[in-house]
Structure formats: structure tokens, C-alpha cells
Amino acid sequence: METPPDFPQDLYYDPRHHMWVRPVPGTQRVVVGMDPMGLDSIGELVYLTLPEAGEKVAQGGGMGTLEAEKMTGPLTSPVSGKITARNPQALKTPRLINEDPFLAGWMVELEPDDWAGESARMVSGKAVAGWVADETERMRERGWLK
Amino acid sequence: MTTWNTIQEDNVTGSYGLAADETMARRVGLGTSAATLRLYTYGPCALVGRFQTVENEIHVEACQKNNIPINRRPTGGGAIVMGDGPLGVALTLPGTGQDTYNRAREMMARFSQGVVRGLASLGVEASFRGKNDIEVGGRKIAGLGIYRDGSSGLLFHCSLLVHLDMEMMLTYLNTPFEKISDKAIAAMESRLTTVVRETGRPVTLEEARQALAQGYAQTFGVSLNPATFTPSELSDIHVLETNKYNTRDWVYQQADVPDAMGSAKLKTAQGLLDVRVTLAGQTIKAAYVGGDFFAAESAVADLEGHLKWHSTQPEAIKATLEKVFAKRRDELAGLPLEPLADTLALAIRQAAEMDAQDAALYNAYTAAQAG
CATH class of the missing domain: 3.30.390.50 (CO dehydrogenase flavoprotein, C-terminal domain)
Structure with a gap:
């Protein structure tokens, strides 16, 4: 990765796990995905499992598993709630998540249990640019950016 | 200086060996076990990668006929036949706690250096190949994988080909070749190599094991403490072996990606x-x-x-x-x-x-x- 792409300011980011959350306008639901910095770290996604509609997930707990170019492991949910949908295109073609992480590469939609409380612990709005800049600097210092 | 435990085992079953690796990744992540470098061999068995489809990768009937157990690794990558030729490496370390993926890209390269340095001490000039292999002159000598447990514990897996029974591999693995022939063996030998082949002498598993242990100690600047699993670790391993690695649901699962x-x-x-x-x-x-x-x-x-x-x-x-x-x-x-x-x-x-x-x-x- 050369420099991280633009991170939309209308999303909420879990800085530890590089997951994003987008509230769906006019509903009580949110959509979840992984941001480009997290994806760059693990490489191309090849396999993916996601929880089925109706299953419960907890913030910081498992939300499926993945196999990428460089690792396998659990996905970590940035928010607690009940799954209402999962992205069938991403399940069949996980590479879509690398190619379009903020839109077509969404992973699950869910009804949050405590959106007000949990979103307060995420990075959002004007803080996004500063967080991305700090992460970029951290990665550059470690020689991770070309 | 940081100390890692080292555990040596031989002729373990697929279910036990994999349960031990995952258990230690979880326990090291939770802080209930010390960082551990395990250097071990399996009894004959066929292992597929985390999401592979068994029937596509393995000649299941041939395995059943010859009592070769089949199992599924927690790490990714391709299928392999284990036995007394490949040396298994399982390094379990706590995650940093800073970020979940903590640059798996760089971790893979760093973890592979323990193997590369160990091979160098045996006179084999190997290098990490971009994706997840270690190669010598373009031929694969080791396959690598990383699994990150939900506890943030890390498992680095490696299978080093000390020597290899090519015919056995072709018997149990589904390869591009329709039958075992001199041409098929020659084609595989042009893509794979072994420590014995590269050194031109009968390097023993024990010699390779010691070389890798020293390679890791030098690469990570740690001292190694010979150990065995504690009763608590063994108990956890047996629970996971029974509930996961000895179940058909785990071994024969199907992925959504065709x-x-x-x-x-x-x-x-x-x-x-x-x-x-x-x-x-x-x-x-x-x-x-x-x-x-x-x-x-x-x-x-x-x-x-x-x-x-x-x-x-x-x-x-x-x-x-x-x-x-x-x-x-x-x-x-x-x-x-x-x-x-x-x-x-x-x-x-x-x-x-x-x-x-x-x-x-x-x-x-x-x-x-x-x-």
C-alpha cells in the first residue's frame, strides 16, 4: 500500500480491528465492513464465513472467519446486535471486499443492541482524518508503507 | 532475555497435533501458557488448509483404504501429506494487543526467517517467496501459514520438507496428474525440493529440528527452554481434539466460495x-x-x-x-x-x-x- 485511500467521514471506525460501521438512513440498522488498512495488512481475501441472519454477535467477539493471502482467523465484530443480512456477493467472491471495501464489499447488516453507547467508543466525523493520519504515520515509521 | 518453551514430539496424530497447536495459540493469547516453539512430526496423515474442500484436494478412497487419517488445519494454504519426512513447526506467541491484524504481511516474512536461518546453518540457501512459501532456487521447500486466535494469540505453522516420499504424496493428494508416473514424479520434483536433496547428504529430522530451533533463537533473540505440555494444557488439547478435530463437521466442512x-x-x-x-x-x-x-x-x-x-x-x-x-x-x-x-x-x-x-x-x- 502506498498511502491509505480516503476514509469516508460518515462511517464509524473500530481503530483496533480496522472495521467500519455505517448507519442505514431511516432504519435502526447498521452495515459493517473492513477498512483498507486492515485489508492491506492481511492481503487478498479468498475465503469468508459470516454469521447467518438471526444470529447474535457481541462487540469485540467473533463475526465469522476469513482466509486471506497471509493469515486465517476470526473477524471481530465492532458492534453488538442481531444479524439481519449478509452480503451474498462477498461470501461467494471475497475479493470484492478488497476491491470495493466501503461499498460493494460490505459484510453484514445488523440491528445494534446499544448503538449510542458502542458508537461513542469508535472514531467518527472530524476525528477520522486525524486517526487515519496517525495510523499512516505509524505504518510509515515501521516501514510498512512503500 | 525472553524465554520460549520448546516442545519436541514425534509421530503424533493429525487430530492431536492440530488440537495442540490451536490450544496453545489460545492459551498463549490469554496468557495462561508461555510462548512455545513446537518442532514435531506427524504419523502418516493428510491435512487440508482451513477452507479447502477435502474431496477436491485428497484421494479420500486411497486414504481410507490405507488408514491414512484426514484432517483440517486452522491455518490456510494447500493440502499436504505428513509423515516422517516433513518437520512440523508451530510457533505460538501472544498478539501485540495493538491491532488485530498487526501487519500479517510483515509477520509472515519475519516468522519465516527462523526457518531460513536454520536452513542456512545446514548449508541451504533458502528465501521467503512473496506469498506463503520458502523456496530454494525456485523450488518450494516449506509451506507457511498464520492463524490468529480470537484471544489474539498467534500460531505460525510451517511444514519443512526434510525428505519426501513423492509417490506417497501423489497417491493421497489430488494433483494435476491423472496417474503416478515417472513424468508426474519428475514434474513434482522440479517444483519441490527437500533438505536432503539440497544438502546432498542424509540430514536427519533431529538435525533439522536443532537447526530450526537455533534459527528461531537467533532471529528473535530468545533463549529456549526444553519443556513438555502441562497437565492443564494436555487437558485442553484433548477437549479440543474431541470436540473439533475428531468431528466430521470440522474435517468435511464446505466453504461458501466454490x-x-x-x-x-x-x-x-x-x-x-x-x-x-x-x-x-x-x-x-x-x-x-x-x-x-x-x-x-x-x-x-x-x-x-x-x-x-x-x-x-x-x-x-x-x-x-x-x-x-x-x-x-x-x-x-x-x-x-x-x-x-x-x-x-x-x-x-x-x-x-x-x-x-x-x-x-x-x-x-x-x-x-x-x-
């Missing part, structure tokens, strides 16, 4: 091209380039390595071929680039069409069930 295989042949002025690909969705998991053209075998193996985990998009494939051809121009002079790109595209298209046919059959079947 596997597909395709092949294509093309006659060219330089000779016949015979290309086979295995896909996972729109990713090339493995590619085989054969035929009767003249090219250095190690360069062809290198080319195949570059196509592993590669996009199926024709433009991306062509760009990668051009890169490898530029790097190994003389060795690949007898392999025509444009026809190779075309043959790869044909094989990929055939695999995609077969996948679509399978999906149509499945849909017809489920519709009939629903009806």
Missing part, C-alpha cells in the same frame, strides 16, 4: 502448452504449466508461484507474466508469453463454466427437494 478446476491445451510453434488451474471464486489457488516446450524448470515453478493467490482477471495475469518473463528472460525464452496468457484464460474460463454448471445442478437439486 472450488473449480479447469484445463486447456494449445499447440504453439515452440511446443504444446498444457495448463491446469484450481480456482477459489475469482482467485487462482494453484496453477500448473506443463507441455513439451523448452524452459528452465525452476523458472516455470517460479512463474506458477507468482500465479498462486492471483486474480483471475486476464489483464492482471498478463502483467504478472510480463514481470516474471522480464526477470527470467533467458530461462523462459522457449515459453511463448502471449499463447500462455491465452491458455491460462481458456483454463480459467473452463473452470468458471464448470462452476456455473455445478451451481445450476445444485439449484435444480434444491428446487426438486423443495418441490
